[in-house]
Amino acid sequence: MAAENPHRCSLVRRMRFFAALFVGVAVAATLVPPAASAASTVPLFDRLAALQSAYPGAVAAVEPGALVMADGHRIAVDDGRQKDHEAKLAAADVEDMLSQIYPIGTCDDGRPPERNFDPGRIRDDAVFRALYGATRQAAEADLVAVDWFGSKLPFTRGGGADAALRAVAKDLVAEPGLKKYLVPSAGTFNWRVVAGTKRLSAHSFGAAIDLNTEFADYWLWSGGKPGNVPRHRNRFPKRIVDVFERHGFIWGGKWYHYDTMHFEYRPELIAIGRLAEARGCPRS
Ligand SMILES: [Zn+2]
Structure with a gap:
């Protein structure tokens, strides 16, 4: 057999290299839209990756363009539509859901949120249904009782949310001065849409808890209307927020459309907030 032509060999190598380069660039372009990579350090x-780590039993893999759930079905990361804030709230994809970075630790300057800064309020229903149950009946089947200062609250065991709420209660019970803010809870599980919208609330999945309404400030109760949000108010101590965040919950008091009694299990947003803290606190 004749020896291989060395020029041909190097040409083939070069073609392979450029083919691999093309595939690599194509995959990177799918994973990181140019706007996000240019604007954000996260x-x-x-x-x-943070989303997958936060729900290891539910998200099996992250593929270019899709989350692969444990049951094999795929959820698109990006629906390709350009949306303003209202459109993201109405019909979010995964990218929209993760587009605002929840401020935590040294990234939280304590100032009222800027207009439409609602990290965590944008939710992709498909992700929540996959994590906690696609229907009311399925979500109910995953509820367990969590002891909350002597009362039993239904909370989802999906993603370990029930264990996280128990850990919150264990830390807070050590500080009796905070109890008046925590009880009675205004509710956990409630299969319903967010007021004035067609979107399911995190309460629909038993993954959120409302604290004592006596101290609550909610933009709609304060007379707000879409496009006209009253001045931000809060009467809950930061100490409570810190404990919830430590165990993977975000707080509705950090939203422009504020809801200060509302805490929601979103360990992926806490993890992304920590990444941002280490990288100079980008807001999006
Ligand atoms: Zn709530």
Whole structure:
């Protein structure tokens, strides 16, 4: 057999190299839209990895363009539509859901949120249905009782949310001065849409808890209307917020559309917030 032509060999190598380069660039372009990679020090790829780590039993893999859930079905990361804030709230994809970075630790300057800064309020229903149950009956089947200062609250065991709420209660019970803010809870599980919208609330899945309404400030109760949000108010101590955040919950008091009694299990957003803290606190 004749020896291989060395020129041909190097040409083939070069073609293979450029083919691999093309595939690599194509995959990177799918994972990280140019706008996100240019603007943020927490690229979409890192946000998706945080999402997978936060729900290891539910998200099996992150593929270019899709989350692969444990049951094998795929959820698209990006629906390709350009949306303003209202459109993201109405019909979010995964990318929208992770587009605002929840401020935590040294990234939280304590100032009222800027207009439409609602990290965590944008939710992709498909992700929540996959995590906690696609229907009311399925979500109910995953509820367990969590002891909350002597009362039993239904909370989802999906993603370990029930264990996280128990850990919150264990830390807070050591500080009796805070109890008046915590009880009675205004509710956990309630299969319903967010007021004035067609979107399911995190309460629909038993993954959120409302604290004592006596201290609550909610933009709609304060007379707000879409496009006209009253001045931000809060009467809950920061100490309570710190404990919830430590165990993977975000707080509705950090939203422009504020809801200060509302805490929601979103360990992916806490993890992304910590990444941002280490990288100079980008807000999106
Ligand atoms: Zn709530």
